[in-house]
Amino acid sequence: MTQSAALDDTExxxxxxxxxxxxxxxxxxxxNLEPTSxxxxxxxAAVAALAIAVATVAPIAATPLPQFAAFIPFLNATxxxxxxxxxxxxxxxxxxxxxxxxxxxxxxxLFTALIVIPHALTFPGAFxxxxxxGAGVQTTAWLYIFWHFGFPMAxxxxxxxxxETHGVQGSIWPAIAACVILTVALVLVLVWxxxxxxxxxxxxxxxASGLTPLGRFAPTFDLLICTxxxxxxxxxxxxxxxxxxxxxxxxxxxxxALTVVRFSLGFYVSRLLSLATSTIVLVILLAExxxxxxxxxxxxxxxxxxxxxxxxxxxxxxxSISHEVKQPLATIVxxxxxxxxxxxxxxxxxxxARSALNNIVNEGHRASQIFDxxxxxxxxxxxxxxxxxxxxxxxxxxxIMHGELVEHRIExxxxxxxGLPRVxxxxxxxxxxxxxxxxxxxxxxxxxxxxxxVLQLTTEKRPHDxxxxxxxxTGPGIDxxxxxxxxxxxxxxxxHGMGLGLAICRMIIERHEGQLLASSREGGxxxxxxxxxxxxxNAAPH
Ligand code: ADP
Numbered sequence: 258m259t260q261s262a263a264l265d266d267t268e269x270x271x272x273x274x275x276x277x278x279x280x281x282x283x284x285x286x287x288x289n290l291e292p293t294s295x296x297x298x299x300x301x302a303a304v305a306a307l308a309i310a311v312a313t314v315a316p317i318a319a320t321p322l323p324q325f326a327a328f329i330p331f332l333n334a335t336x337x338x339x340x341x342x343x344x345x346x347x348x349x350x351x352x353x354x355x356x357x358x359x360x361x362x363x364x365x366x367l368f369t370a371l372i373v374i375p376h377a378l379t380f381p382g383a384f385x386x387x388x389x390x391g392a393g394v395q396t397t398a399w400l401y402i403f404w405h406f407g408f409p410m411a412x413x414x415x416x417x418x419x420x421e422t423h424g425v426q427g428s429i430w431p432a433i434a435a436c437v438i439l440t441v442a443l444v445l446v447l448v449w450x451x452x453x454x455x456x457x458x459x460x461x462x463x464x465a466s467g468l469t470p471l472g473r474f475a476p477t478f479d480l481l482i483c484t485x486x487x488x489x490x491x492x493x494x495x496x497x498x499x500x501x502x503x504x505x506x507x508x509x510x511x512x513x514a515l516t517v518v519r520f521s522l523g524f525y526v527s528r529l530l531s532l533a534t535s536t537i538v539l540v541i542l543l544a545e546x547x548x549x550x551x552x553x554x555x556x557x558x559x560x561x562x563x564x565x566x567x568x569x570x571x572x573x574x575x576x577s578i579s580h581e582v583k584q585p586l587a588t589i590v591x592x593x594x595x596x597x598x599x600x601x602x603x604x605x606x607x608x609x610a611r612s613a614l615n616n617i618v619n620e621g622h623r624a625s626q627i628f629d630x631x632x633x634x635x636x637x638x639x640x641x642x643x644x645x646x647x648x649x650x651x652x653x654x655x656x657i658m659h660g661e662l663v664e665h666r667i668e669x670x671x672x673x674x675x676g677l678p679r680v681x682x683x684x685x686x687x688x689x690x691x692x693x694x695x696x697x698x699x700x701x702x703x704x705x706x707x708x709x710x711v712l713q714l715t716t717e718k719r720p721h722d723x724x725x726x727x728x729x730x731t732g733p734g735i736d737x738x739x740x741x742x743x744x745x746x747x748x749x750x751x752x753h754g755m756g757l758g759l760a761i762c763r764m765i766i767e768r769h770e771g772q773l774l775a776s777s778r779e780g781g782x783x784x785x786x787x788x789x790x791x792x793x794x795n796a797a798p799h
Contacts, residue, residue, distance in 0.1 A: 288350060288496050288498055292496070327383075332531070333377035336369065347366060358415040359419070372407070390452055412486045412506060419499075461475060487503060497541065509534050577631065577761050634761075647716045651673060655714065661696075669711075681769075690762040694762065699730075715729070725785055727786075729782070734782050740777065766788070771787050
């Protein structure tokens with residue numbers, strides 16, 4: 258979320274009643290982001306570079322340089338823009354986290370942005386010889402001292418209150434408005450004090466434009482405040498913002514350490530450092546905001562994908578129900594027509610009609626059983642499990658499919674190993690799996706012309722505590738390239754197929770902690786179900 262978006266969200270009062278700790282996105286802002294070791298290294302390198310620059314310039318800081326009248330207006334205009342943007346971005350961060358500390362820090366940047374305006378306007382030689390608004394000799398100097406006192410104080414206050422768990426309640430706008438009004442009022446009072454109170458304020462300069470003892474001590478006082486803010490920050494550092502604020506305070510210390518007479522080398526370098534203090538947090542805020550925006554966009558994409566997956570699941574459930582129920586319904590319709598035909602003869606064949614009607618009743622029960630099986634698929638796996646005899650299962654499936662096998666002129670070969678141990682499972686679901694495999698075998702052999710159609714059903718005990726049920730057909734077999742994908746949902750080679758049968762079968766067998774394997778061999782396809790015997794399978798995660 259961009260900062261302005263964060264502010265906009267709250268504008269309509271949508272977030273108004275949210276308390277700070279639970280505020281949505283409260284864990285996203287810079288105030289909560291922990292610095293990475295790379296950021297620590299970069300910050301340390303920046304401080305080292307600052308220290309080297311200050312140490313190099315300090316011995317020759319008093320070297321006089323040419324006087325550029327436009328230097329201070331240009332510099333202050335830049336600081337005004339960067340600090341104003343930083344303040345706005347920080348207000349944005351505040352609207353996310355609602356921490357009072359951030360509000361104070363935003364106020365600190367706003368204070369700097371505002372105080373540089375009178376500082377530039379009253380600077381002697383910038384806009385007029387003695388400075389605008391009737392500025393006195395030391396107006397600019399006092400404004401500079403207020404500026405470099407106010408900002409580190411705001412940082413120290415931020416550090417003190419940043420961990421407060423009780424943030425601003427209700428709408429953020431009154432809090433932001435109060436902060437802006439207070440800051441503007443403070444700056445106006447200080448400007449008035451520095452201009453109107455110039456004759457009454459303690460002297461900073463001697464008549465020979467040297468410094469009085471107070472003039473010499475004032476920057477040192479600001480420097481002490483900065484050092485205090487730095488140590489305070491260090492002891493309570495936690496976030497990326499804290500880390501870079503420490504760099505800002507270091508730059509401020511460097512600036513104050515180099516402050517000597519105007520238009521000397523130290524003066525120019527120190528003012529450039531004040532530009533650095535103003536841009537560091539802005540750059541970090543922009544970089545982190547861009548990073549957060551990217552992460553947000555990615556999360557949004559993931560959510561969309563998740564929603565599509567859910568729709569896909571819904572589609573899969575509906576398709577799987579229709580896939581499973583179609584078969585008994587087709588049989589019911591077919592047997593119904595048969596019964597009608599037998600009853601419609603001149604001499605109705607009651608026996609055959611009764612048999613067809615019995616079939617209809619059985620298929621009706623089976624359809625209802627299918628719904629139960631599907632519902633059980635979405636329940637904890639163990640609930641409906643009981644000991645199942647694989648041979649009984651195979652025989653029942655062959656009974657159900659008998660009519661179809663005969664209709665498709667398929668010879669059935671059955672080899673059931675006697676005395677098989679029982680497997681632990683859901684009888685209805687296992688029956689559906691075997692029915693699906695047999696139905697697939699029939700459909701596969703349907704396309705074969707002029708070749709004997711054989712369905713071979715085998716059960717056997719596996720060497721290591723398992724039972725295997727094999728379904729072999731003399732169909733075209735499976736393309737080796739497709740072997741890996743036939744168990745995926747919606748993979749089909751049939752014009753009318755849905756590609757769900759094998760996907761559901763594998764899901765059922767895996768819920769039984771078994772295996773469903775497919776292989777293609779000379780003259781057909783082999784599917785093998787391997788089920789564990791003995792103890793019930795462990796409850797798989799639902
Ligand atoms: P559908 O039957 O709707 O296509 P399945 O998931 O049951 O969906 O099967 C997926 C694909 O696996 C089939 O389209 C087919 O290509 C292949 N397949 C399944 N059983 C056999 C078999 N016995 N012989 C050859 N191919 C098979």
